[in-house]
Amino acid sequence: MSDAVDALFAGDPDSIGPSEVAARLGVTSRTVYSWLRDGLIPAYKVGSSWVVITEELKDVIRAGRNGAPTDQTATSE
Structure with missing residues (x-):
């Protein structure tokens, strides 16, 4: 499955x-x-340089996504 995050880092x-x-x-x-x-x-410091693993960064971006609100209205009996 490909999404906008994959496209950003294509x-x-x-x-x-x-x-x-x-x-x-x-x-x-x-x-x-x-x-x-x-x-x-997420990143790793190697010597004086930072290395960011692309898949790990994409996972963090996806985890912070604001989605469409879900319907959480209570039903009355």
Whole structure:
């Protein structure tokens, strides 16, 4: 199943750096580094470089999706 998140990262390698994350999400690299520091997006620090696994990032993005509201109205008896 393919969705908008897959389309956003179509053609990307299995891992990308913070500048690529910033470009895909339309934010600055500074914002991405802040998210990395705060643990908001999954990544691995290798030496002085951050590596973001594309599939892990897509999972986090999907988990934060706001969906259509569900009908949670109570029924009266």
